[in-house]
Amino acid sequence: xxxxxxxxxxxxxxxxxxxxxxxxxxxxxxxxxxxxxxxxxxxxxxxxxxxxxxxxxxxxxxxxxxxxxxxxxxxxxxxxxxxxxxxxxxxxxxxxxxxxxxxxxxxxxxxxxxxxxxxxxxxxxxxxxxxxxxxxxxxxxxxxxxxxxxxxxxxxxxxxxxxxxxxxxxxxxxxxxxxxxxxxxxxxxxxxxxxxxxxxxxxxxxxxxxxxxxxxxxxxxxxxxxxxxxxxxxxxxxxxxxxxxxxxxxxxxxxxxxxxxxxxxxxxxxxxxxx
Amino acid sequence: xxxxxxxxxxxxxxxxxxxxxxxxxxxxxxxxxxxxxxxxxxxxxxxxxxxxxxxxxxxxxxxxxxxxxxxxxxxxxxxxxxxxxxxxxxxxxxxxxxxxxxxxxxxxxxxxxxxxxxxxxxxxxxxxxxxxxxxxxxxxxxxxxxxxxxxxxxxxxxxxxxxxxxxxxxxxxxxxxxxxxxxxxxxxxxxxxxxxxxxxxxxxxxxxxxxxxxxxxxxxxxxxxxxxxxxxxxxxxxxxxxxxxxxxxxxxxxxxxxxxxxxxxxxxxxxxxxxx
Numbered sequence: 253x254x255x256x257x258x259x260x261x262x263x264x265x266x267x268x269x270x271x272x273x274x275x276x277x278x279x280x281x282x283x284x285x286x287x288x289x290x291x292x293x294x295x296x297x298x299x300x301x302x303x304x305x306x307x308x309x310x311x312x313x314x315x316x317x318x319x320x321x322x323x324x325x326x327x328x329x330x331x332x333x334x335x336x337x338x339x340x341x342x343x344x345x346x347x348x349x350x351x352x353x354x355x356x357x358x359x360x361x362x363x364x365x366x367x368x369x370x371x372x373x374x375x376x377x378x379x380x381x382x383x384x385x386x387x388x389x390x391x392x393x394x395x396x397x398x399x400x401x402x403x404x405x406x407x408x409x410x411x412x413x414x415x416x417x418x419x420x421x422x423x424x425x426x427x428x429x430x431x432x433x434x435x436x437x438x439x440x441x442x443x444x445x446x447x448x449x450x451x452x453x454x455x456x457x458x459x460x461x462x463x464x465x466x467x468x469x470x471x472x473x474x475x476x477x478x479x480x481x482x483x484x485x486x487x488x489x490x491x492x493x494x495x496x497x498x499x500x501x502x503x504x505x506x507x508x509x510x511x512x513x514x515x516x517x518x519x520x521x522x523x524x525x526x527x
Numbered sequence: 528x529x530x531x532x533x534x535x536x537x538x539x540x541x542x543x544x545x546x547x548x549x550x551x552x553x554x555x556x557x558x559x560x561x562x563x564x565x566x567x568x569x570x571x572x573x574x575x576x577x578x579x580x581x582x583x584x585x586x587x588x589x590x591x592x593x594x595x596x597x598x599x600x601x602x603x604x605x606x607x608x609x610x611x612x613x614x615x616x617x618x619x620x621x622x623x624x625x626x627x628x629x630x631x632x633x634x635x636x637x638x639x640x641x642x643x644x645x646x647x648x649x650x651x652x653x654x655x656x657x658x659x660x661x662x663x664x665x666x667x668x669x670x671x672x673x674x675x676x677x678x679x680x681x682x683x684x685x686x687x688x689x690x691x692x693x694x695x696x697x698x699x700x701x702x703x704x705x706x707x708x709x710x711x712x713x714x715x716x717x718x719x720x721x722x723x724x725x726x727x728x729x730x731x732x733x734x735x736x737x738x739x740x741x742x743x744x745x746x747x748x749x750x751x752x753x754x755x756x757x758x759x760x761x762x763x764x765x766x767x768x769x770x771x772x773x774x775x776x777x778x779x780x781x782x783x784x785x786x787x788x789x790x791x792x793x794x795x796x797x798x799x800x801x802x803x
Contacts, residue, residue, distance in 0.1 A: 302588045451575070
């Protein structure tokens with residue numbers, strides 16, 4: 253276990269050294285991703301000029317929604333920092349046959365291909381997420397309890413794990429497809445549904461989407477559950493509100509398990525591409 | 528070269544480009560279909576926003592009802608299908624950086640003309656492949672439209688789409704030419720993409736921008752890429768404002784056509800190619 257922690261730290265350090273070797277590029281990338289987030293934030297500020305909340309009676313007012321956005325930012329920035337670049341490199345390694353060099357190493361392949369590179373430029377978004385969250389909580393005059401913060405951290409972790417599972421499963425599909433440049437496209441189009449509070453999916457079609465993206469492909473759990481931990485009263489009003497966090501834990505374990513199984517299956521089918 | 532030969536050359540180039548684009552047609556069709564998914568979340572987001580807006584603003588945001596807003600997003604997808612030029616500026620900048628631009632300098636072919644024909648071919652294939660999914664999406668969402676606009680509006684809409692294509696092409700080509708002066712333009716292109724997404728009206732109708740921001744955005748050409756055609760279709764721009772809008776859009780096309788030509792001419796004067 254300790255060996256794996258040491259390898260993780262080494263990979264993180266090496267990536268930082270690499271990123272710092274191209275400092276201007278690092279600064280530009282950080283500014284680019286921050287600008288993208290700020291522009292999105294500007295869009296929501298515009299919306300709240302015209303509407304007091306997202307969905308009548310849902311309770312997602314401007315600052316509650318900012319807290320939701322902050323949670324999404326924290327989760328997405330960690331996924332971008334640690335896993336996204338590695339998933340891309342994995343798909344390329346399958347195509348070129350470079351995965352052979354990882355398979356012969358005395359280390360768990362999934363672990364190594366998942367943490368080999370760190371994209372430190374996503375750290376800016378992470379810090380912005382914390383700042384936005386603190387600002388939103390301050391504006392609401394809401395001081396979370398220690399238990400709420402612990403549960404929040406736990407469910408942010410669950411969110412990251414669910415996103416990671418989805419990404420690694422999509423990347424593993426490369427082995428069967430030969431070339432899968434659309435991994436990130438798929439990921440983007442699926443996770444787009446998790447960008448908003450689940451209450452917006454109402455009506456017959458919305459109900460089906462909400463059910464499917466909660467229980468089949470649980471991306472709606474990712475941001476909704478942790479954000480609720482800070483915003484909603486800790487004693488839930490309905491059975492559904494009790495069940496969702498519990499289901500969140502089960503869904504995280506299931507996602508990690510299924511993606512692990514898929515990844516192992518993919519490795520069994522890997523045929524290398526070298527001559 | 529006689530005009531007949533010249534036309535034959537461009538026709539051959541168009542055919543080759545269409546063939547090339549159709550090689551990965553399954554991947555292309557799947558990608559096209561996926562691109563419609565974000566509209567689903569937009570429909571639900573705006574439905575939630577409008578449910579809260581009903582009482583205070585007469586159910587409207589800057590004159591857009593909920594149905595108008597969804598129709599607007601669907602129409603900007605069509606606008607962007609005409610005006611977006613993926614890989615054009617970065618392709619030109621890459622050709623300058625790695626030296627492959629010299630093929631245009633030594634061959635009797637005009638680079639901008641070639642790229643324009645190539646882009647037309649790509650767009651034609653895109654419309655052919657996207658027509659099915661697009662028709663399906665519009666059919667499913669037909670309830671968001673108040674019916675077809677009159678023939679004059681439709682003609683103005685079609686013209687604005689063609690102008691949006693040309694403006695998108697020459698604007699991006701001009702940006703790509705900056706590569707003659709700065710070898711690495713990736714960050715610059717990202718900034719352009721960001722500003723374009725926000726201020727072209729792709730993200731929201733620019734009527735929502737308050738005060739000076741609205742005036743500023745109307746003064747730059749980006750909103751002709753997505754907002755303007757959609758606004759014409761929805762009847763938000765009419766009468767003399769419509770005519771003037773089309774004239775200004777055409778003027779921007781001419782300006783960027785000249786700018787791209789001049790920057791290519793100036794750029795090739797300072798360009799140096801080494802190696803074989």
